[in-house]
Amino acid sequence: MNLEKNPHRWLIVAAVMLSTVMEILDTTIINVSLPHMMGSLNADRNQISWVLTSYVVAAGMLMPLTGFLVNRLGSKKLLLINIIGFMFASALCGLSQNLTEMVVFRLFQGFFGASLVPLSQFILRDTFSLEEQPKVMAIWGIGVMAAPIMGPTLGGFITDALNWRWIFYINVPVCIIDLFLVFTFIKQSTLKKETIDWIGIVLMLVSVGSLQLFLDRGEVDDWFSSSMIRNLCFLFIVTFVLFLIHSIKTKKSIINIHLFKDRNFALGTLAMTFFAASFLGSLTLLPEMQETLFGYTSNLAGLTMAPRGIASGIMMAVVSRLLMLRVDARWLMMIGLSIASYTAWQLSSLTLDTSIKTMTMIGFIQGMGIGCFFMPLSSIIYATLPRSSIAEASGLFSFGRNIGNAMGISLLTTYIDRDAETNWNHMAGHINAANPNLTHWLNVQHLSLSDPHTIARLGNELSTEATFMAYMHMFRIAAIILLIALCMVFLLKAPKRSLISSGTNLAES
Known part of the structure; x- marks a missing residue:
């Protein structure tokens, strides 16, 4: 669709951005509110985690079906159904009186939210010309990368100012506005009736x-x-x-696995999976480290994350311009991943005395790397695919990001727990009267090993140091995973510039 033929194109951007940011926010916004939910829903720490699990599982199951649903229902109809379902599910989540109700309604929220992100990407690519796509996808990318970063901050603010139920209620007016924009300005896509x-x-x-x-x-x-x-x-x-x-x-x-025969799409999706495992996984664990080891409040931890989103948005705007000037997307991705890997390694060099300023600055630089990577990746993986496959490819790409995120959180959390235990056992072996360093510390603190309070304090000190060391090791692993993603970028094929400028590579197949 040519830009001049669609005078409402920026209202379409607003419509799909609302649904995109809303869905991604709901994956992280409730993290800081789980302790408050435990009391209201009469659940323990293990049980309340199903509030997160139910949403992630439901969204993951439906996300790969985006292309199929677009062909059967059309992009506009599917988006309207998803927004309406998401709105009612959000309201019911806020009204939940026990854990069972909450988990069931979160399942429905995940089902209806699954297609929102890939569907928004498809609609934008279908609305804007190929030459303008870098600009509009930069705006879309800002929402995709900033939303999970800002989620905990917004969730903490809403919970403190109102209560946890408003984390879900707030979606209702947003959905109503979005419904109006979608119904008024977005056009229905062509339907394709196929055997199910x-x-x-x-x-x-x-x-x-x-x-x-x-x-x-x-x-x-x-x-x-x-x-x-x-x-x-x-x-x-x-x-x-x-x-x-x-x-x-x-x-x-139901899923066209032959899309993965396209080298750029296959390697790009795999690189995104590794990136999500490293960056999004460690990003989820960083506020937990700041609150438990550095003594940050949830709001302060969230505020230190904000510069990542700001820097990411700035770089996406810059990179979109560079792509329009036909700078090789692969070089931009290499620079972005190199910066992200370097800053992840820098995080592994923190101490418990590291200032907020230093930690925030590292995050800002890391955000620049993220913006430099994500924007070109979103452009290059679709450049060699036929237009008819974009909806399905968007669903599979988003699914790769979600799986990477789930893998990163799960495996990195397990590593921290087990490495902390290993570190504790190693350091505990040096707690004896013959250790000169321990003797010196006891003298400075005016403590004695015969005092039970001293033993308790030593146990707490060891636990803190062991956990801190585990986090530092985790950031090194995250940096290495980003380097693996960087290796995949070297294998990407540069799309012919003549095809990019003419758009023939996106012709209907």
Whole structure:
């Protein structure tokens, strides 16, 4: 669609941005409110985690089906259904009186929110010309990257000012405004009636659902020591293999796995998965470290995260201009991942005396790297795909980001817990009267090993130091994962510039 033929294009941007930011915010905004929910819903720490799990699992199961749903229902109709469903599910979440109600309504919220992000990306690419897409996708990218960063800050503010229920109620007026914009300005896409691959749908839903549950509950249930986790792993492997075999043999499979034959799309999605595992995973754990070890309040921890979003937005605007000037997207991605990896390694060099200023500055620089990577990636992975595949490709790309995020949080959290235990045992072996360093510390503190309070204090000191060391090691792992993503960028193929300028690579197939 040509820009001159659509005078309402920026209202379309506003419409899809509202739904995008709203959905992504709801994945992180409730994190700081879980302790408040525990009392209201009569749940313990382990049970309340199902509020997060239910949403992630439901969204993960439906997200790969975005392309299929767009073909069957059309982009406008699907978006309206999703917004209406998300609005009612949000209101019901706020009204929940017990944990069961909350988990059920969060499942529905995840189902209806699953397609919002990939669908918004498809609508923007379908609305704007290829030459203008870098600019509009930069705006979209700001929302995608800033929303999870600002979620905890906004959630803490709403919970303190009102109560946790308003985290869900706030979605209702936003959805009403969004419904008006979508209904008024967005046009329906062309429908494609195809045979429904019921076998593929069932296999995909079971496979993705078991994988999401495996990743989300693995750390909580101590991984393979739990029979449920072992069964989920087995179920995922069996159904995933069956799904691949079925998709290869079936001409009209529910998921077009042949999209991954495109080198840029396959490597780009994989790079995004590793990036999400590293950055989004460690980003989720960073506020927890700041609150438990540095003594930050939830609001202060959130505020120190804000510069990442600001820097990311600035760089996306700059990079979109560079892409319009035909700067090689691969070089921009390499620079972005290098900066992100370097700053992740810098975080591994913190001390418990590190100032807020230093930590905020590292975050700001890291945000610049993120913006420099995400914007070019969103452009290059679709450049060699036919336009008819963009909706499905958007769903699969977003699914890769979600899976990477789930893997990162789960595996990095497990690593921190086990490394902290290893560090504690190692340092505890040096707690004896023959250790000159311990003797010196006891003399300075005027303490004695015969005093039970001294032993308790030493235990707390060891626990703090062991956990801190585990976080530092975790940031090094995150930096290495980003370098793996960087290696994938070297394998990307530069789309022909003549195709980019003419848009023939996005012609209808």
